[in-house]
Structures are given as C-alpha cells and as structure tokens.
Amino acid sequence: ADEKSVDFTVVEPPSQDQTAPETSVKVEGDKNSDGAFITSARATVSATDDDSGVEKVEYSLDGGPYLAYTAPVIVDRVGHHTIAHRATDKAGNTSEAKKVSFTIAQGGGVPAPNCAEFDERHTVFVGTIDTGVPNRITRNRCTINELIEDEKDWSSHALFLKHVTAVLDKLKTDGVIDQRERKAINQAAKKSGIGKPGQSEGYTKLFDGTAASLAKWEQVGGGKFELNEEEGSITSSTEVEGMGMLWLPNRAYGDYSLKLQWRDDAPGSGNANGGVFVRFPKVHDHPEESRPEWVAIKYGHEIQVNDRPDGDMYKTGSVYGFDRVGLGGAGVTPKGTWNDYEIKVVGQHYEIYRNGVLINEFDNTGGQLFEPPRGDDPGTDGRRFASGYIGLQVHGVTDVISYRDIRIKEL
Structure with missing residues (x-):
C-alpha cells in the first residue's frame, strides 16, 4: 500500500486551574452625618473567575454560617454588622473570605421583621439554659431565640417541645444550625421544663x-x-x-x-x-x-x-x-x-x-x-x-x- 502520513502538533498540557475566584461587595443605602446607614443597607456580592468559572458564592452575616448568595442581602437591625463573602470555582478553588463592616442607625420607613419576641442575646437560651449556640439571624430576619418563643404561655411541655422541634428542623434545613447545635438546643428545651405545671405562664x-x-x-x-x-x-x-x-x-x-x-x-x-x-x-x-x-x-x-x-x-x-x-x-x-x-x-x-x-x-x-x-x-x-x-x-x-x-x- 502507498505510504500515508499524518501531521499533528504536540503542545504543553493545559494548566490546571489553581486560582480562586475574586469577590467584592457593594454596600448601599442612605447615610447619616456619622457615615452610618439609616434604617437599612443593601449588600450586593459579586464574583469573577477567568479560568473555570464561578460555581457558587456564599456570605456570612455577623459570624453566622455561610449561606448561598442568591440575591442582595438586606440588613436592617440597628447596630454594627460584618458581612464575610467568598466564592468557589468549578475547579474547586475557594477564595479567602473577605469582610466588610458597617453600622445601621435608627431611622424610619422600613418595617421591622415580624418576630414573636425581641431577643438579641449572643447565644441561644431556652428558659434559663444557655446552649452556647450562637444566636444567629435566620432567613426571615428573626434571631433563633426569637423563634423559640420560650417566654409565651405554653399549656403543656409537649406542645412546647413540638414547637421547638419544628423550628429546629427548619433552621437545619436552611443551614442556619448544624446537627450538633440542633441537638444542644433540643436537649435544653427538654431540660427547661417550660409548659410543665408551675412553668406554663410566660411574660x-x-x-x-x-x-x-x-x-x-x-x-x-x-x-x-x-x-x-x-x-x-x-x-x-x-x-x-x-x-x-x-x-x-x-x-x-x-x-x-x-x-x-x-x-x-x-x-x-x-x-x-x-x-x-x-x-x-x-x-x-x-x-x-x-x-x-x-x-x-x-x-x-x-x-x-x-x-x-x-x-x-x-x-x-x-x-x-x-x-x-x-x-x-x-x-x-x-x-x-x-x-x-x-x-x-x-x-x-x-x-x-x-x-x-x-x-x-x-x-x-x-x-x-x-x-x-x-x-x-x-x-x-x-x-x-x-x-x-x-x-x-x-x-x-x-x-x-x-x-x-x-x-x-x-x-
């Protein structure tokens, strides 16, 4: 048979993506003369990756768990706040978390979250029991303590535990707490005695x-x-x-x-x-x-x-x-x-x-x-x-x- 040939070129193998994405955040809102945002602020996180592309973006508010970023974050609680943000690309590289801090000052116009109670203590309490779990802000802008409602009247201990279980299941599904934290809060609810005779009346x-x-x-x-x-x-x-x-x-x-x-x-x-x-x-x-x-x-x-x-x-x-x-x-x-x-x-x-x-x-x-x-x-x-x-x-x-x-x- 006639001799045949084929031409081809050998090149360097493509370099593996080892560069993490870049993230940035823009915090917007009306400010007062002290530089604090009046009533609320909107934080918009963005990420770029020139190699494999961005897979996911995450944020953490005030030291809470990292949550998937899908839309601008509205912060409307008066006080000092910190948002940490990071991103992961399709090659699995995760960026170092960056942080931005700002202050929300008292103002008017934005309704407060519809929480059953006000409770901004640093950790989750059930009755007088300190669980040690951080009292994080949840997706509906209420804190964990505010959702537990341990200060209301409960006609029985069983009803209180049923309520706490439902709250904890939702918080775990949302990624606000992990299994260990869920167990700690649940055990505290059982030990609290809330709803038992002599402990059924709230505040x-x-x-x-x-x-x-x-x-x-x-x-x-x-x-x-x-x-x-x-x-x-x-x-x-x-x-x-x-x-x-x-x-x-x-x-x-x-x-x-x-x-x-x-x-x-x-x-x-x-x-x-x-x-x-x-x-x-x-x-x-x-x-x-x-x-x-x-x-x-x-x-x-x-x-x-x-x-x-x-x-x-x-x-x-x-x-x-x-x-x-x-x-x-x-x-x-x-x-x-x-x-x-x-x-x-x-x-x-x-x-x-x-x-x-x-x-x-x-x-x-x-x-x-x-x-x-x-x-x-x-x-x-x-x-x-x-x-x-x-x-x-x-x-x-x-x-x-x-x-x-x-x-x-x-x-």
Missing part, C-alpha cells in the same frame, strides 16, 4: 411598642419619652429638659423577673446615663418627699444603665449608691445596639443580667448607706419593701436612651 407585656400601651405609663419630673411606633420603642427627648421618670402606676409587683431591651442613643461620641427603678412606693403624696421622681430615687433601687468610660463610678448593672459594677464587669457592647436586660428580684435578693450574662448580685440587707453620702437618703433601711412599682429614668437631653419590649413574669 406579660408592660410596654409593647404601641400608643395604647404607652398610655398606661405616667411621666413625672422633667424630661419626656417619645414613641417610635415603627420599631416599637420609646426614646428620651432631646428637647424637654430635666431629670424625671416614666413609671407604671397601675400596680405594684412583688417577686419577679423584669425583662426589657435598651439602647444607648446618646449624640456624638458620648454615652447615655439611664436606669430602671424597682421596688419603690407610690410617688404621689408621699409623706417625706414631695417630688414624685425623687420618691423612686430615695425609696427604690435604681439599676444603672451607663457605659461611659469616665465620669460616674456606677456603670451598667450597678445598684446605684450601694453596689458598684465597674466598666470591665458591665458587659459593654458597641454603642447603638440593643441590649437585653433582666432584673430578677426575689425577697431582698437582686440579680442583674445583661445579654444573658449575670453581671451583678445584691442583697438588700438593712444598714447599708448610700455612697457617695447624701444627707437625706435613708439607705437600705428605707428601701426594704416586699413589693413596689417599676419606672424608667430620663436623665437629661444629652442622655438619649431608648427602651422597648418591657415585660414581667411574677415568681
């Missing part, structure tokens, strides 16, 4: 963010609180001067767990000075004090709210005048974030929790004197009531502070 709202709820409270002395109905909060006035108190006159409470959220909204770089008054007598027509707001100051206990690094020695969690908590023990958080505050009063024993952490205990035994000395102060001998009223301090026009979700459970 009663004292202020729920509506005008009708606020109307049950009375302002005495100076200052004023303004209603922010869109976010269900009240904020102390920047125009009405003087120190005063907003108190709930409808009834006195004995032993209880009082829970609320507060936020330091002081202007500029300052910090607010505020407080929660407990166990004081009726403020009108008091035989020894004509100023209503001073009845609470002199004959009740003020649980301090003050994260200022200098100035007053009594920081957040202090029983003002009697039991000092320093800044290092106050559990300080970034200014502008909501803090969970619990004041538990049983007999003459006080416990103060900030974001689920016990930061102070105080025994209201007789014979203790107010410090620094105040001539007409009766000390603890004048404050040892078995029951009393509840109030919120307004300190002045620059001590701007907000409160919301005030509720109580009698013990």
Whole structure:
C-alpha cells in the first residue's frame, strides 16, 4: 500500500486551574452625618473567575454560617454588622473570605421583621439554659431565640417541645444550625421544663411598642419619652429638659423577673446615663418627699444603665449608691445596639443580667448607706419593701436612651 502520513502538533498540557475566584461587595443605602446607614443597607456580592468559572458564592452575616448568595442581602437591625463573602470555582478553588463592616442607625420607613419576641442575646437560651449556640439571624430576619418563643404561655411541655422541634428542623434545613447545635438546643428545651405545671405562664407585656400601651405609663419630673411606633420603642427627648421618670402606676409587683431591651442613643461620641427603678412606693403624696421622681430615687433601687468610660463610678448593672459594677464587669457592647436586660428580684435578693450574662448580685440587707453620702437618703433601711412599682429614668437631653419590649413574669 502507498505510504500515508499524518501531521499533528504536540503542545504543553493545559494548566490546571489553581486560582480562586475574586469577590467584592457593594454596600448601599442612605447615610447619616456619622457615615452610618439609616434604617437599612443593601449588600450586593459579586464574583469573577477567568479560568473555570464561578460555581457558587456564599456570605456570612455577623459570624453566622455561610449561606448561598442568591440575591442582595438586606440588613436592617440597628447596630454594627460584618458581612464575610467568598466564592468557589468549578475547579474547586475557594477564595479567602473577605469582610466588610458597617453600622445601621435608627431611622424610619422600613418595617421591622415580624418576630414573636425581641431577643438579641449572643447565644441561644431556652428558659434559663444557655446552649452556647450562637444566636444567629435566620432567613426571615428573626434571631433563633426569637423563634423559640420560650417566654409565651405554653399549656403543656409537649406542645412546647413540638414547637421547638419544628423550628429546629427548619433552621437545619436552611443551614442556619448544624446537627450538633440542633441537638444542644433540643436537649435544653427538654431540660427547661417550660409548659410543665408551675412553668406554663410566660411574660406579660408592660410596654409593647404601641400608643395604647404607652398610655398606661405616667411621666413625672422633667424630661419626656417619645414613641417610635415603627420599631416599637420609646426614646428620651432631646428637647424637654430635666431629670424625671416614666413609671407604671397601675400596680405594684412583688417577686419577679423584669425583662426589657435598651439602647444607648446618646449624640456624638458620648454615652447615655439611664436606669430602671424597682421596688419603690407610690410617688404621689408621699409623706417625706414631695417630688414624685425623687420618691423612686430615695425609696427604690435604681439599676444603672451607663457605659461611659469616665465620669460616674456606677456603670451598667450597678445598684446605684450601694453596689458598684465597674466598666470591665458591665458587659459593654458597641454603642447603638440593643441590649437585653433582666432584673430578677426575689425577697431582698437582686440579680442583674445583661445579654444573658449575670453581671451583678445584691442583697438588700438593712444598714447599708448610700455612697457617695447624701444627707437625706435613708439607705437600705428605707428601701426594704416586699413589693413596689417599676419606672424608667430620663436623665437629661444629652442622655438619649431608648427602651422597648418591657415585660414581667411574677415568681
């Protein structure tokens, strides 16, 4: 047969794709003069890969699990936030995570998520049990704690466990928690006893963010609180001067767990000075004090709210005048974030929790004197009531502070 030939060329084998994709993020929204986004921000993540192409893009909000990025992320909780983002290409290369941080400031116009409760503690609690699981924001913008609803009335323990199981199954499907975390929360729910006899009653709202709820409270002395109905909060006035108190006159409470959220909204770089008054007598027509707001100051206990690094020695969690908590023990958080505050009063024993952490205990035994000395102060001998009223301090026009979700459970 005739000889035949074929021509061909040998080239270098194609190099394997070993380069990870590049990611970037653009955060958009209206900003205030401090550079914080007003009410909400939209984060758009993009990724490019010139070799094998982008397979998937992921993001993590505030240290939570990485979720698949499919659309711009809307962040609308007031406070400081961090978004981490990364991408994986079709060759399996995953980029190093990049981060962007920004702050959301109080504003109006965007409705808050429709959560059954407000609970932004750092970890997931079921009743009084700390699971250690991060209290992440879920896909519907509520935190895990807010979905568990351990503060509502449950007619039986079985119904509560059924509810928790359904919540956990959904969270695991969504990638918010893993199996280990699911087990930890489920075990805590079983141990909590919520719904069993003696534990079926939840917390009663004292202020729920509506005008009708606020109307049950009375302002005495100076200052004023303004209603922010869109976010269900009240904020102390920047125009009405003087120190005063907003108190709930409808009834006195004995032993209880009082829970609320507060936020330091002081202007500029300052910090607010505020407080929660407990166990004081009726403020009108008091035989020894004509100023209503001073009845609470002199004959009740003020649980301090003050994260200022200098100035007053009594920081957040202090029983003002009697039991000092320093800044290092106050559990300080970034200014502008909501803090969970619990004041538990049983007999003459006080416990103060900030974001689920016990930061102070105080025994209201007789014979203790107010410090620094105040001539007409009766000390603890004048404050040892078995029951009393509840109030919120307004300190002045620059001590701007907000409160919301005030509720109580009698013990």
